[in-house]
Amino acid sequence: MARVVVVGAGLGGLSAAARLGALGHQVTVLEQAGQIGGKLGLLRREGFGFDTGPSLLTLPAVYRDLFLKTGAPLDDVLELAPLDPACHYRFPGGLTLDVPNDGPTGVSRAWAQALGERAGQDWTAFHRRATQIWDLTRNPFLESPLDGARTLAGLARHPADVRTVAPWLSLRGLGRKYLSAPEQRMFLDRYATYTGSDPRRAPAALATVPFVEHAFGSWYIPGGLWQLGAAIADRAVSHGVKIRTSAPVERVLAAPKVEGVRLESGETVPADVVVSGVEAAHLYRDLLPGPEGRGARRALRKASPSLSGFVMLLALRGRTPGLRHHTVLFPADYDAEFDHVFGTGPQAGKPSPVPDPTVYVSAPDDPALRPDDDHEAWFVLVNAPRHEPGTGLDWNAPGLAESYATKILAVMASRGLDVRERLLWKEIRTPADLERDTRSTGGAIYGSSSNGARSAFLRPANRSPVPGLFLVGGSSHPGGGLPLVGLSASIVTDMIGKA
Structure with missing residues (x-):
């Protein structure tokens, strides 16, 4: 079993630590802040409490898988409460809409009641296309490490699949093909911001974001979503993982393969494997500033940072x-x-x-x-x-x-x-x-945005150019948001298992 250092106690780093600890690796998590959670934080003051990051959990199967593979099921640890309605929208012009949390049929029904039967039919047709995109992209693009041009080549063998995913089309362009009501197109545009992106440039494949929300539900954890990070940290500790806060990392040590990390205090922590849960730009610019990260820095300069x-x-x-x-x-x-x-x-x-x-x-x-x-x-x-x-x-x-x-x-x-x-x-x-x-x-929430057809391939890979160094979290593949961050930890755990 390997000595593993995880840099950052955000949700990606903690998820990777729990999975790796359960496999028997010797894992230490180093977090620069005084508390765990990263962007999934909590603020308490004068009896008030605030989630300071995500307030909604979608695709809970990702975290159910994590807890099952590391011990007791998620539902034995945390309560997942369905939100209904999932969200209330107010549009310019006065239309209001409560989006129900009872599946795609309910969403189409809500649109029909708000704007007429045509709007309900339009949304049903759009959701059908989004389902097809999800089925085609889930495994090769979301649940597996990207394999450069070979990933696209596998899709290109089937021209009908390429037409379905439509890599040349923006999310807004896809909306215009299916949705006649301006309120529906505005509603769809908002889902680009889930990845920190501009709907005019984000790919049509982001239709999978509303698909996931409507097909698998919107969930809340009573007491605040910050508890998800705390529960994963507890699970990691139960497998012998050591979590150190107020321990900022200054440098990833590699010559040429990973040897460990050096803290700002001067302490060196040796490792066979380093998993970086910090933003990829910070990793390659500050923690790995030498020639090993030159190619990654060049790719990041081509990508559009998120909002x-x-x-x-x-x-x-x-x-x-x-x-x-x-x-x-x-x-x-x-x-x-x-x-x-x-x-x-x-x-x-x-x-x-x-x-x-x-x-x-x-x-x-x-x-x-x-x-x-x-x-x-x-x-x-x-x-x-x-x-x-x-x-x-x-x-x-x-x-x-x-x-x-x-x-x-x-x-x-x-x-x-x-x-x-x-x-x-x-x-x-x-x-x-x-x-x-x-x-x-710059406070970019998701690292790189999804602006542009090539954005997925400009996002930093889970396997770095340095042997033994891996990336998890919202700034690396497959992207930001709680489900994708959890998937990144699963991908990296499998890669380390095969390393």
Whole structure:
């Protein structure tokens, strides 16, 4: 069995550690922060609690597999509660929609009730195409390590399959082929942001994102999703894994194969295998700056970094009638949002805070996250440009964060959610804060975006150019989001088992 060092105690690193520990490897996890979880965090203050990362679990089979392969089943450890409705949407023009959590048929029915029978039929047809894309891409693109051009070659042997996946088509382009209602196309566009991407450039294959959400359900963990990371850490420790916090890694040692890591304290931790759960750009730029990572750095420069997010944690007095767990408030001009975030179109080269953004609210009706039944804890997120002082937007500019928070509260009020008179306090987290806390470049939530047909092949591979060094997490293959991060840990565990 190998000595394994896992760099980073985010969900990818912890999942890999638990799986490898269960196989008998000697595993040590090194986390630079004072707590585990990475982007899957928790903030508690004055009786309020906030998930500071994901607030929704889809494709729970990924984590059921992890727990089954490492011990007791997931449902013996955590409660998974279905969310119904999965989300409440408010569109420009006044349409509102509750998306039910009872399968694809229920989603089509909701569209038919909101916009007429044609809309229901359109969504059914779209979901059928998304199902076909899922069936074709799940194993070669999501559950296996990418094998460069050979992965595409396998698909290309069947022209009908290529036409189904349509690698030349954007997600928005696919939506236009199936969806006649502008509200439905806007609804679909939002799923590109699940990978930090622009729907005008993200591939049609991202139709699998709404497919997964609707086919396998939307789930919440009472008490907060942060508990998923804590439960995986407990499972890892039960297999002898050592988890060290406040232990930032300075360098991956390789000559030419992996020999271990050196901490910022100067301590050296020897290893036969290193699994990096930190952002790939940070790994290859800072932890492996020599010639071994030159090719990976070159590939990363070709990729489009993902968007970031501007977050407000709101402690509110009183209760909101009819409030759902998730609410999305769409703007009048969705394209303008992506232009501001990515610095494209009229904003070319000038990314800036979105003046009229989509607002995402997560407000669980969860007694564990509020001091009493007369209060609410809201997580509010808007898409935002990365923190790039000197070349782009500097989120540390004096007064910017506070003035933008005031702007977002006003936008929420204009769309029917005015909480300004109920606000006890708020905490603001900018892309600069995310970069500092997680060492993600510019606060990019997902590392590389999925912008462009070749984006999957520009995303860093799970096996690095350095023998014995592997990558897990949202910035490596197969991508960001809780399901894909969990799949990356499964892929890497299999690769190490075969190394």
